[in-house]
Amino acid sequence: MSTDFSQRPGQPPALEPGTLRVIPLGGLGDVGRNMTVLEFEGRLLIIDCGVMFPEESQPGVDLILPDFDIIADRLDDVEAIVLTHGHEDHIGAVPYLLRRRPDIPLVGSQLTLAFLEAKLKEHRIRPVTTVVAEGQQQSFGPFDCEFVAVNHSIPDALAVHVTTAAGTVLHTGDFKMDQLPLDGRITDLRAFARLGEAGVDLFMTDSTNAEVPGFTVGEQEIGPALDSIFARATQKIVVASFASHVHRVQQVLDSAAAHGRKVAFVGRSMVRNMGIASELGYLDVPADTVIDVKQIDSLPDDQVVLMCTGSQGEPMAALGRIANRDHRVSVGPGDVVILASSLIPGNENAVYGVVNGLMALGAEVVHKGNAEVHTSGHASAGELLYCYNIVRPRNVMPIHGEVRHLIANGKLAEATGVPRERIVLARDGHVVDLQDGIATVVGAVPSEYVYVDGSSVGQISESDLKDRRILGDEGFISLFAVVSSETGALIAGPEIHARGVAEDTAVFEKIRPELVSALANAIAEQADRRDTHQLQQVMRRVVGRYVGQRLRRRPMIIPLVIES
Template sequence: MTKRKERLRVVPLGGLDEIGKNMTVLELGNDMIVIDAGLMFPDDDTPGVDLILPDYSYVLKRKEKLRGIVITHGHEDHTGALPYLLKDLGQPVPVLGTRLTLGLVKGKLEEHRLTKAKLREVKPGSHVSLGAFGLDFLAVNHSIPDGVAVLARTPVATVLHTGDFKLDQTPIDGRLTDYAGFTKAGRGGVTLLLSDSTNADRQGHTPSEAVVGETLRRIFAQASGRIIVASFASHIHRVQQVCDAALASGRKIVVTGRSMVNNTRIARELGYLNVPESEILDAYDMRDLPPEKVVVLCTGSQGEPLSALARIANRDHKTVSVEPGDTVIIAASPVPGNEKAVSRVINRLYKAGANVIDKGSAQVHVSGHGAAEELKLMVNMTRPRYFVPVHGETHHLHAHARLAASVGVPEDSVFVLENGQCLEIDETGARVAEHVESGVKYVDGLSVGDVGQVVLRDRQVLSSDGIAMVVVVIDSQTGSVAAEPEIVMRGVVLTGSDEVDVVSEMRARVHKALARTAAEGVTDHGVIKKVLRDSLSSFVWERSRMRPMIIPVVLEV
């Protein structure tokens, strides 16, 4: 009997055809590791949903194989699903990450009361063995300190996952990408490269983060009133540069917004944010200082309704108000889908008399992801046999695939995958295998995974077309109408007459429909509800071209 060849399975469960919920599984025999466990924030297509997670059923069904979870860096789109995954696993699993990454992860796990998680710190240049996987960690630049790429060596193949990266030649913390390590890995043989695709369609190089610091110092020197800076709470490099510019201009720093307060505290405690404690004020204490001596650092760069910046703009923040002459800097780029929310906040700030500066008017933000020339250099340094673009929407993935082909990777060795699509590698080569269970899990309040497409579709209908309820009372023996129907509408706009006339017409339609069912001797509630729903739906469509949710209630006497 011929022994079956060993196969390495690479299974992306998230991060493809989207920006967010990054998760990749590497599986060999009886061993499996997960790289990243991220989330994605909802958009207009998912009303009422709080968070979107990757469907990690594939991992849960094979949890006896799971040897560890590797987190490449501390951003939510790489860590946010971790608490939910650990809860569902129901067993201790090592979580590997660098010092800052684990510091941020620990705080997140404590919020979920997961105090017994097995956190294992790794350092760039270190080696860890997890079952059949030998893992090496390589330093990379990104918009958060302490990011790493993961080089996974197995008896079958060597896989390099870059995580999120840019090739910043002048990083503000002095921590360069490990060019020598990537080149060494390339000389040793990289079977498969999984590489960040976010900026694959942008030509040239991504500017250095240091450029933002120069811009901030110039703006701070010229500003006369209070300065308010909104940024991602996890963008510690940006936070450091805001603090540096504040100190250079003689201003004290006020931090507000729960995640901003937590992340800056963790980063300062671990030594990744260098600012004297004496320069940071409690928000209540800034009232004793003139506006030109204060910088407020807050969350809300994405226009989130409950964020600190949104509350400041709406004048309902407890301690911070915006006054004419203040300068507001939005030091971030809107995530696709958030543009309207950000625009609303900016308009409110202008109405309050503030001068608003964003990346459209000054270089107050640069990306943390490498552009085309940096991505090509990564391929050239590592010289992979096979290539899979990850972390990006479909057009990013295809743009990255073209870049890889342009620097020598054969086109038939480049695989543009979908979430759930397996890539199998053995001694004979690599090939796309079957699709495994994948998709999304919705977090809605305390509910995880219980919100389905039917619920979302109902919420979309309610938000766009409204609801109409009709309550009818029928004789249980004959099916005839026993009382005047009651009709209630919310969010439904009907043209051509006033509300009283509309309700009268709708009642007439109901009587006509019930007369038809009574003549046929129908007493089944299901049939009567369908007739009522069809009749009222047709009426509303004729009058408004809307499709509200129609809810018939049938009572018997």
């Protein structure tokens, strides 16, 4: 097990006969955009295809996708996309892949496919789907798959055991080992043990909570904490959660019914997903408890609960808009806002910004940091140790997490006796070959971030984001001048227009004489030829030097010189 990620492997060799190739295209090094490609005998099986949400350093970006380029010209080789559960970081990128080949079979549990089909309908894609359940076995080309029940923060999650002639892979998806789950559906450790006895060549395990000691708090322990808040609240209650967190919504519904409150779902994805969950029987809605959000105006505040999206500080989600007073729902003194979610790494500033906005309006904000109102959906270190001891895999490949999570997970595997050289610490794009029972990193393929910005997919580059960061942090200066096409003399300008650089634009009057002089000298040196590009560069250098030295800023500077 090497923890040195500084060296990226070279181009992978051609796949040898009898070898199973594993290529993670997302989820290894980041929290999100989970996707793994298995290749055997020229055929491909994809496990999960999710998105990642942007951070502050990616302004204007809506979503981040895995890089599909490595399989773009091999989509006809894809047997199926197996989906472990219905969270966005595992299913959100499916519509973008199906745009390239709409008939790729989608395989998953009933709830997972129901959530995905609703999303695909918005993209006007009619998918080919296969519903599977725990204990079921099904083959897709050379990949024989068995599905295993796992417990997570969303119902109907599955692990998948893949058997090929080259060896076996057990992919956990996201999971934990809650022994008293709300739906009574526990992680099937008996199946894990049975598969382990038969021999698991590569165990791909969720790493998200590998640094957290002990066991993840059970979902049942959250109910009393929520109930106590409902009991003492005297006005409106707003609960923010992921739009797919059916278990948390169930607890909110139960507490609301017990305290004589009505619940309104706020946010399109929340309304859609809870409608699906209720229709399929995954959500038990107490009678006369759920109302339309338009009805809250006719009820006193002490009878209202709003269940909304935006727990990660998303500015356009319901909670962010409420905090910014840009929503039909308002909060004020006496209202209670509950953030029923964990912080996704990278979202801290956005979440605390929303919290501060809500508190500035007078609301009380309850979150995981000050009350037991949420628990993770991922296995902590103690649970992972149990799994390693039960499965006894020949090779381990930690997945789903940042680098620190992957390394911590690898150390847990080593502590249970997995040989150090059999622990594969890989990153997105690393190519891992399983041959003769040994898993080895043999190379790497490109696996870049693919940005979705409005209707554009993959057209935004890192250079574009750098420009946006400069515009947001340092401001913008435009320079304009007109020179004579006959004599070359400066006949208009230079004009200086600045945005977000200085409060008083008069500061630029000091540089104008130097700018005029520099242009005159440059024009004189040009003699009979006219090079407006050179004149633009002169303007950029003079103003850039002045702004850097006097204002300590490095704004984007756009000069324009035209002939007249």
